[in-house]
Amino acid sequence: MALSELYPPYEVVRNPDRCIACRVCERQCANEVHRYDEDLKKMTADESKCVNCHRCVALCPTRALKIVKTDHCFRENENWPKETIEEIYRQAGSGGVLLSSMGNPKPYPIYWDRLLINASQVTNPSIDPLREPMETRVFLGKKPEEIHRDEAGKLLPNLPPQLELSTPILFSAMSYGSISYNAHKSLAQAARELGTCYNTGEGGLHQDFYPYGENTIVQVASGRFGVHKEYLSAGAAIEVKMGQGAKPGIGGHLPGAKIVGDVSRTRMIPEGSDAISPAPHHDIYSIEDLRQLVLSLKEVTHFEKPVIVKIAAVHNVAAIASGIARSGADIIAIDGFRGGTGAAPTRIRDNVGIPIELALAAVDQRLRDEGIRGNVSLIAGGSIRSSADVMKAILLGADAVYIATAALMALGCHLCRSCHSGKCSWGIATQRPELTQRLDPEIGAQRLVNLVTAWTHELKEMMGGMGINSIEALRGNRLMLRGVGLNEKELQILGVAHAGE
Amino acid sequence: MNKRKNASLLGKRYLGCGNEKGTIEVHETPGNALGAYLDGGRIRVFCNAQDATGDTMNAGEILIHGSVGDAAGYAMRGGAIYVQGDTGYRCGIHMKEYQDKKPVIVVGGCCGSFLGEYQAGGVILVLGIGAEDRPPVGNFCAAGMHGGIIYLRTEHLPADLPGQITAKRAGREELTKIAPLVRRFCREFGEEEEALLSSCYYALTPNTRNPYRQLYVNN
Known part of the structure; x- marks a missing residue:
């Protein structure tokens, strides 16, 4: 057992009456918590290694296991909670920057939970989505300001390239390398079946997934891996x-240990070499420079593909988005500070950026005020947890949303926030073959399809309740939202009235 | 694309963007992002070029009979850029190699600051012609470099080389790798091959492929 000043945060509770010492837990735990003691003829556990991923619990055939939070404690201190004290120990022991995974877990306000959706009563009757057609299809891209006709009066097709989605939900960027081949395959298959898109992240596109191109968003980041x-x-x-959103202002860094086999081939860098994405694009110092990159990407793809510019939600996001809307980009993706990540410095993840709800409302309003809302579509991301969050995002001005954490949960993620260890017992955020094979891409894809289909149905129910039968007609319709328990300033930024008004 | 001459390209951006074959000759200063995503063929420029030349280039050859602006060969993965004169800042930044893809940048004159920043692979050769009395590069050369090699034809190493870089005087083995690049340079720009090859060269290489390994602690 490792000697440490850190007491294990979880306890492995094993019911001795139920445990049959089948050793499934031992085989399933990538962190090597469980061990069979030959002398005692029973299972033992080193809970100091436990990350609370529930893999052993889920696979225990006799339900003999559960993981509980330890009640071991420090002397109570509101100013120095346990996490803060332990972080000091970690840094004093190592001199390292604290590294975490997944989204910001801190108790900041969640504005989604302070917004309520309207419904029709008596007048403007509601619609039954089971009987009547409800349009969830959306087209992302720049919309032309004028229509032109030829001499015979026929419309001249001047529509810039659009991304057509059957539902306003896309899978957001997760690179091959940060997640496994099977996780990518699940996302690609599900995106195709759902008529939406998944996103390669900055890890290149595996040769096997080129056939899913119509449902793929390819990402270009500062490292240009696999581009x-x-x-x-x-x-x-x-x-x-x-x-x-999880790490505004800093770059990415996939350690050389994860650059193996196909990941190396797909990123097109040698095995074992660190994949460093610098914080900035070193050729972009202004909106004009961004425009140059956007147009060079359009040039090389013959102006046939819409270009998305993804930014983190930061303090002056509205002004930044206003610049991007003039950069030639067709779509702006805004990622809020609760967005997930495979690895980010804890302090950045937990303290940098702003909530997506406020950022989205501010951007939509700014673009409308400047008369350039039609220049771009908006995708909102950064902790969209349910169809209600999707609906609220659309009502605040989003054309569509990105989901990733929720998608990973559909694939089995139990949000243990240990992606950076590379030992994901669920076979998602790992490249170890014995772990990645645990995720069956057929089952994974089906579960993703189930999730998004269910959410889409719930969207239709909410739309029907409001008496509105298309997503396009809901976008930015803030009259359909009311705030509860929000102050004047928050309501003003969100552009919604308080409940009861 | 066939070999063509075009006299009305002054300042035009994205010339040869994504080209896969053929030769383009440019006789008036082209705009930014010349040969971006170049995938083969050749671009020959008979004057100076501007910023972002050969951005994310994958294959082919860009030959510049003049100087070039900032960020030439950004994230370049293959092919070659030969510059007769000088380059601006951040030349060869984030250059990388993979298997048979080994990008090359050869600069006849001097380079601005941040040459080979984050370099992960490939070869940069700076000949420093006319600057024999001083380092042929600006500040922060090889900052964050973690792969590939930089050759400098000089007897004056930059004073601020980062800790993860090893600078070694090029021996016979390195010179056999430098020779074909110098030969190609001289054939294009008419310099004296013998004189250039008989000079002193330094080879800069990173001593780790994982420069940030010790930086983090799991939380």
């Missing part, structure tokens, strides 16, 4: 990653 002409031409849209 070449064929890759850019393969997808339905190209995303320029300027920022990520």
Whole structure:
């Protein structure tokens, strides 16, 4: 057992009456918590290694296991909670920057939970989505300001390239490398079946997934890993990653240990070499420079693909988005500070950026005020947890939303926030073959399809309740939202009235 | 695309963007992002070029009979850029190699600051012609470099090389790798091959492929 000043945060509770010492838990735990003691003829556990991923619990055939939070405690201190004290120990022991995974877990306000959706009563009757057609299809891209006709009066097709989605939900960027081949395959298959898109992240596109091109967004980030002409031409849209909600202002860093086999081939860098994405694109110092990259991407793909620019939600996000809307980009993706990540410095993840709800409302309003809302579509991401969050995002001005954490949960993620260890027992955030094989892409895809289909149905129910039969007609319709327990300033930024008004 | 001459390209951006074959000759200063995503063929420029030349280039050859602006060969993965004169800042930044893809940048004159920043692979050769009395590069050369090699034809190493870089005087083995690049340079730009090859070269290489390994602690 490792000697440490850190007491294990979880306890492995094993019911001795139920345990049959079948050793499933031992085989399933990637963190090597469980062990069979030959002398005692029973299972033992080193809970100091436990990350609370529930793999052993889920697979225990006799339900003999549960993981509980330890009640071991420090002397109570509101100013120095347990986590803070332990972080000091970790840093004093190592000199390292604290590294965490997944989204910001801190108790900041969740505005989704302070917004309520309207419904029709008596007048403007509601619609039954089971009987009447409800349009959830959306088209993302720049909308022309004028229509032109030829001499015979026929419309001249001047529509810039659009990303057509059957539902306003896309899978957001997760690179091959941060997640496994089978996780990517699940996302690709599900995106195709659902008529939406998944996103390669900055890890290149595995050769096997080129056939899913119509349902793929290919990402270009500062490291340009795996970026070449064929890759850019393969997808339905190209995303320029300027920022990520979980770690605004800093780059990415996939350690060399994860650059193995196919990951190395797909990123097109040698095995064992660190994959470093610098914090900025070193050729972008202004909106004009961004425009140059956007247009060069369009040039090389013959102006056939919409270009998305993804930014983290930060303080002056509205002004930034206003610039991007003039950069030639077709779509702006805004990622809020609760967005997930495979690894980010804890302090950045937990303290940098702003909530997506406020950022989205501010951007939509700014673009409308400037008369350029039609220049771009907006995708909102950064902790969309349910169809209600999707609906509220659309009502605040989003054309569509990105989901990733929720998608990973559909694949089995139990949010243990240990992705950066590379030992995901569920076979998602790992490249170890014995772990990745645990995720069956057929089952994974089906579970993703189930989730998004269920959410889409719930969206239709909510739309029907409001008496509105298309997503396009709901976008930015803030009259359909009311705030509860929000102050004047928050209501003003969100552009909604208080409940009862 | 066939070999063509075009006299009305002054300042035009994205020339040869994504080209896969053929030769383009440019006789008036082209705009930014010349040969971006270049995938083959050749671009020959008979004057100076501007910023982002050969951005994310994958294959082919860009030959510049003049100087070039900032960020030439950004994230370049294959092919070659030969510059007769000088380059601006951040030349060869984030250059990388993979298997048979080994990008090359050869600069006749000097480079601005941040040459080979984050370099992960490939070869940068700076000849420093006319700057024999000083380092042929600006500040922060090889900052964050974790792969590939930079050759400098000089007797004056930059004073601020980062800790993870090893600078070694090029021996016979390195010179056999430098020779074909110098030969190609001289054939294009008419310099004296013998004189250039008989000079002193330094080879800069990173001593780790994982420069940030010790930085983090799991939380």
